[in-house]
Amino acid sequence: MSAVARLRRGLVYVALSLAAFVSIFPFYWMIVGSTNKSADIVVGKATPGFDLFNNVATFFATVDVPRVFWNSTFLAVVGTIVTLLVSSLAGYGFEMFRSRFRERIFALLLLLLSIPFAALMVPLFVLVSQMKLVNTATAVILPGIASIFIVFYFRQATKAFPTELRDAARIDGLKEWQIFVYVYLPVMRSTYAAATIIVFLANWNNYLWPLIVLQTVDNKTVTLVVSALTSAYVPDYGMILVGTVLATLPTLIIFFLLQRQFVEGLTGSVK
Amino acid sequence: MNHTLTRWRRALGIAIAGISMLTVTAASAASTVTVWCWDTNFNGAAMREAAARYNVNHPDVTINIDDSATQDDIRAKLQTQLLAGNTQGLPDIVLIQDDVAQKYLQSFPGAFEPLSDAIDMSAFAPYKVAAATFEGKSYSLPFDSGVTGVFYRSDYLADAGYKAADLKDITWDQFIEIGKTVKAKTGHNLIALDLNGDGLIRVMMQSAGKWYFNADGSLNILGNAPLKAALETYAKIWAADIVKPVSGWTDFTGAFTSGDTTVALDGVWMTGTVKSKPELSGKWAVAPIPKLAGIDGATNYSNEGGSSWYVLSSAPAKADAIDFLKTIWGGDADFYQKILVGQGAFTSWLPARDGEAYKSTDAFFGGQAVWQDFSDWQAKIPGVDYGTFTAEVDAAVIAQLPSITQGGSVDAALQAINDQATQQMQ
Amino acid sequence: MAQANLSRNERISGWVFIAPALVLLGVFMIYPIIWSLWMSFQVGKGMNFSFGGFTNIIRMTKDPVFIRALTNTLIFLVVQVPIMIFLALVFANALNDPSLRFRALFRTAIFLPCVTSLIAYSTLFKSMFAGDGVINKALLAVHIIAEPIAWFADPFWAKVVIILAITWRWTGYNMVFYLAAMQNIDRSIYEAARIDGVPAWARFRYLTIPMLKPVILFTTVISTIGTLQLFDEVYNFTAGTGGPSDSTLTLSLYIYNLTFKFMPSFGYAATVSWVIVVIVGILSFLQFLVARDRRPAA
Numbered sequence: 001m002s003a004v005a006r007l008r009r010g011l012v013y014v015a016l017s018l019a020a021f022v023s024i025f026p027f028y029w030m031i032v033g034s035t036n037k038s039a040d041i042v043v044g045k046a047t048p049g050f051d052l053f054n055n056v057a058t059f060f061a062t063v064d065v066p067r068v069f070w071n072s073t074f075l076a077v078v079g080t081i082v083t084l085l086v087s088s089l090a091g092y093g094f095e096m097f098r099s100r101f102r103e104r105i106f107a108l109l110l111l112l113l114s115i116p117f118a119a120l121m122v123p124l125f126v127l128v129s130q131m132k133l134v135n136t137a138t139a140v141i142l143p144g145i146a147s148i149f150i151v152f153y154f155r156q157a158t159k160a161f162p163t164e165l166r167d168a169a170r171i172d173g174l175k176e177w178q179i180f181v182y183v184y185l186p187v188m189r190s191t192y193a194a195a196t197i198i199v200f201l202a203n204w205n206n207y208l209w210p211l212i213v214l215q216t217v218d219n220k221t222v223t224l225v226v227s228a229l230t231s232a233y234v235p236d237y238g239m240i241l242v243g244t245v246l247a248t249l250p251t252l253i254i255f256f257l258l259q260r261q262f263v264e265g266l267t268g269s270v271k
Numbered sequence: 272m273n274h275t276l277t278r279w280r281r282a283l284g285i286a287i288a289g290i291s292m293l294t295v296t297a298a299s300a301a302s303t304v305t306v307w308c309w310d311t312n313f314n315g316a317a318m319r320e321a322a323a324r325y326n327v328n329h330p331d332v333t334i335n336i337d338d339s340a341t342q343d344d345i346r347a348k349l350q351t352q353l354l355a356g357n358t359q360g361l362p363d364i365v366l367i368q369d370d371v372a373q374k375y376l377q378s379f380p381g382a383f384e385p386l387s388d389a390i391d392m393s394a395f396a397p398y399k400v401a402a403a404t405f406e407g408k409s410y411s412l413p414f415d416s417g418v419t420g421v422f423y424r425s426d427y428l429a430d431a432g433y434k435a436a437d438l439k440d441i442t443w444d445q446f447i448e449i450g451k452t453v454k455a456k457t458g459h460n461l462i463a464l465d466l467n468g469d470g471l472i473r474v475m476m477q478s479a480g481k482w483y484f485n486a487d488g489s490l491n492i493l494g495n496a497p498l499k500a501a502l503e504t505y506a507k508i509w510a511a512d513i514v515k516p517v518s519g520w521t522d523f524t525g526a527f528t529s530g531d532t533t534v535a536l537d538g539v540w541m542t543g544t545v546k547s548k549p550e551l552s553g554k555w556a557v558a559p560i561p562k563l564a565g566i567d568g569a570t571n572y573s574n575e576g577g578s579s580w581y582v583l584s585s586a587p588a589k590a591d592a593i594d595f596l597k598t599i600w601g602g603d604a605d606f607y608q609k610i611l612v613g614q615g616a617f618t619s620w621l622p623a624r625d626g627e628a629y630k631s632t633d634a635f636f637g638g639q640a641v642w643q644d645f646s647d648w649q650a651k652i653p654g655v656d657y658g659t660f661t662a663e664v665d666a667a668v669i670a671q672l673p674s675i676t677q678g679g680s681v682d683a684a685l686q687a688i689n690d691q692a693t694q695q696m697q
Numbered sequence: 698m699a700q701a702n703l704s705r706n707e708r709i710s711g712w713v714f715i716a717p718a719l720v721l722l723g724v725f726m727i728y729p730i731i732w733s734l735w736m737s738f739q740v741g742k743g744m745n746f747s748f749g750g751f752t753n754i755i756r757m758t759k760d761p762v763f764i765r766a767l768t769n770t771l772i773f774l775v776v777q778v779p780i781m782i783f784l785a786l787v788f789a790n791a792l793n794d795p796s797l798r799f800r801a802l803f804r805t806a807i808f809l810p811c812v813t814s815l816i817a818y819s820t821l822f823k824s825m826f827a828g829d830g831v832i833n834k835a836l837l838a839v840h841i842i843a844e845p846i847a848w849f850a851d852p853f854w855a856k857v858v859i860i861l862a863i864t865w866r867w868t869g870y871n872m873v874f875y876l877a878a879m880q881n882i883d884r885s886i887y888e889a890a891r892i893d894g895v896p897a898w899a900r901f902r903y904l905t906i907p908m909l910k911p912v913i914l915f916t917t918v919i920s921t922i923g924t925l926q927l928f929d930e931v932y933n934f935t936a937g938t939g940g941p942s943d944s945t946l947t948l949s950l951y952i953y954n955l956t957f958k959f960m961p962s963f964g965y966a967a968t969v970s971w972v973i974v975v976i977v978g979i980l981s982f983l984q985f986l987v988a989r990d991r992r993p994a995a
């Protein structure tokens with residue numbers, strides 16, 4: 001490496017380290033906070049303490065941890081799988097089979113994406129209650145499955161999908177659904193990996209809609225329950241931070257597991 | 272799908288049978304009363320205690336307490352369902368903060384059950400009953416009081432040469448002078464204030480028996496002497512350089528628990544937070560709040576926060592719900608002693624003050640009989656009608672706070688508040 | 698791509714692939730949207746509605762709070778989205794270099810903010826930007842400022858903190874989309890360019906960016922909509938008030954207040970919601986005009 005290249009490389013490391021530090025610090029603080037007493041957290045103590053077990057014990061005593069985690073996991077996993085399937089099919093469909101009419105539908109969908117959810121919540125609730133779905137997992141998952149956001153993402157990512165692959169597959173006599181399953185899916189692995197992280201994160205943190213539609217304590221999610229702990233007159237921040245750390249872990253694990261898929265590059269299949 | 276979920280849980284061996292089955296049958300069996308509240312260690316715990324007491328003589332009534340949502344969330348849920356006209360998911364009893372109660376009672380006529388026919392309201396602090404009275408009937412069982420006091424560091428004041436008597440029945444100007452002296456002698460700011468809240472202004476205004484509205488519900492800003500005096504006082508406190516600016520609840524409570532500021536001027540429910548540092552025992556005391564000088568009807572007593580229990584008219588078990596509230600919350604003096612000690616819940620049910628716990632003294636506050644003091648002050652709080660547009664006017668007031676703290680004209684601020692509030696109330 | 702003459706098979710497949718999504722959207726979007734449109738012509742509080750024609754639109758033009766919310770939202774949009782997209786692209790590009798060490802570590806670190814809980818990070822941000830917080834102390838120590846900045850009491854600085862916070866939270870999130878898209882770029886093109894002596898910045902500008910164009914467009918649209926619907930940060934940082942002096946009040950927070958905090962005024966809240974749709978419509982139209990003007994040249 002030349003001196004200039006080495007200097008440039010050094011600057012990249014400095015910039016990335018700085019960004020990494022700034023990004024990690026609140027996360028670090030959250031973990032350290034979970035080991036401290038509420039009174040210490042309030043005054044800004046940033047060093048580890050000895051109250052982790054106390055805080056964990058309080059959290060487990062206050063929250064039915066297995067149940068809320070099971071509820072969240074069920075909703076997030078089922079929601080993510082179905083959303084990815086339905087929305088990636090649509091994204092593929094919109095991009096690979098373009099027609100003027102479908103282009104118009106797509107443009108309309110993009111516009112509808114911008115309506116704030118708060119404006120749609122009451123009629124959606126009326127709808128769901130007419131379907132007798134209030135307080136069910138179906139009611140939480142169903143309205144989010146056809147995600148315009150993810151349809152849009154897959155459509156944009158599909159633009160990089162080489163049409164020659166499709167044409168070759170057609171010549172080999174594959175049906176359209178077979179092309180999707182056997183050619184498109186493997187090639188777009190990195191896109192699916194990124195989308196899984198994004199959809200899982202959205203489902204896991206989903207707040208307003210589950211709040212409205214889930215009625216009984218035994219159906220509530222981690223996100224709802226942990227957030228509720230903060231509304232106390234005297235919030236126990238030690239316990240709350242234990243809750244936030246635990247609530248963060250699943251998304252982080254998904255990220256760790258999937259990041260290889262979209263960074264280590266694809267071997268062979270495309271190029 | 273709910274059943275699928277339930278099956279799945281069973282398959283995984285997670286023990287859910289008990290409560291889940293009860294909730295499923297909640298709609299059909301008239302013996303389950305569901306309650307929504309928002310603080311596990313406070314109103315949730317108090318409700319659980321009440322339920323346990325009621326169940327001694329009424330084992331057939333199951334009281335199901337859901338305190339797994341924030342107060343904002345409960346409002347959002349309640350409002351969405353009342354608007355959607357779907358009552359199947361609503362509870363039998365819900366806790367609502369006093370200053371928003373009128374909004375619900377008037378926006379959703381018929382949604383709540385009047386309680387004054389079944390329960391004797393004269394046993395409660397009159398200002399609490401007034402907050403929930405609509406068209407001659409009272410709709411709530413009053414829960415915690417928000418009677419205000421000045422929690423102060425007696426050691427800081429002693430260092431600056433003041434005694435407890437110097438804080439009794441004073442005016443805001445005297446209070447500010449004390450703050451300046453304390454700051455000069457000890458270096459501690461008097462009070463922490465958050466520009467994103469107008470709690471202090473509301474406390475001052477109610478201490479003179481006024482609110483943002485006239486008796487007919489119309490806006491009363493421009494000619495509202497207590498409001499004007501409150502804004503002027505607020506500006507003076509900032510100008511005296513005795514304020515620690517804070518942002519958010521944690522920062523706010525941290526200011527006095529850490530020993531940064533000299534006082535915390537809040538509702539009685541702040542007692543628990545003040546006492547969160549046991550090593551400061553004996554260094555705190557409580558006094559009545561200062562009074563607005565030169566204002567008709569001004570007192571040293573006011574209210575901040577506090578909430579009450581409401582029964583939904585659509586509730587399948589509303590008869591049981593009312594009987595439960597009446598029996599325990601409207602008649603069990605012993606219960607109130609228990610939740611005062613356990614949760615620091617200070618009731619607005621007046622007979623409770625004769626109990627043992629209410630008569631006790633507290634070494635943390637230098638042996639002061641704080642509960643008796645708060646009881647005395649509570650009885651003298653001027654009642655006000657919070658009306659239906661408090662949130663709108665609050666937003667208008669908060670928007671003007673930065674300008675008046677920087678020396679801006681109070682009259683101009685009042686005009687701006689009036690204009691914005693008028694616009695928002697249409 | 699040949700889309701002019703779709704075969705019969707392709708015409709049918711086109712519908713089959715998008716059918717599940719369209720059916721679901723038809724059920725769960727169309728009805729609520731029509732309801733919300735209809736509501737925007739209703740006036741009244743609580744459950745007493747009556748047809749008001751354009752009353753809500755007229756009220757909006759005279760509502761100082763709405764004007765403030767709209768202005769703030771547009772300021773957030775114009776300042777924040779470009780900064781974030783640029784940073785996300787730069788980080789993604791740096792982390793896509795296979796010879797870089799500790800890549801997994803940096804990647805995870807920069808992604809962390811979007812999973813860090815809102816409760817934790819808003820509490821921390823508030824304390825860091827407090828009057829005697831660590832940010833002021835640091836700036837004072839290096840003599841950048843002479844006296845502490847009142848971050849949350851000053852309308853300008855309060856906006857700055859919000860912009861910093863959302864940029865902090867969402868940069869790593871956008872980076873993920875770019876990293877995923879970069880896998881579809883053929884590495885041999887870079888190698889060829891490198892051998893030809895094309896400098897790194899030029900490879901980034903003339904190779905990477907054009908190839909990522911669809912995904913950049915996607916993230917820009919998503920971030921634009923996200924910022925137009927900005928709610929979490931302002932709600933949590935300002936105790937729900939959008940203060941000081943409404944300087945951080947956004948359209949979404951205003952809609953929330955109109956719906957849940959104030960005397961429920963659904964018709965008006967629905968009207969304000971549609972403003973966001975109109976803004977997105979206008980932005981898309983502008984983008985379309987720009988794209989059309991460029992086409993002959995390109």
